[in-house]
Amino acid sequence: MKVSLGGQSFKTRLRWLPLDRGANEAG
16 A cells, blocks of 8 residues: 555545455455
8 A cells, every 4th residue: 555645645545444454354
């Protein structure tokens, strides 16, 4: 996951957090 600067990118990161957790569980 790329780390981007900016409030908008931060919001997107928070939005994708649940999907990232699911991907980690899937392995």
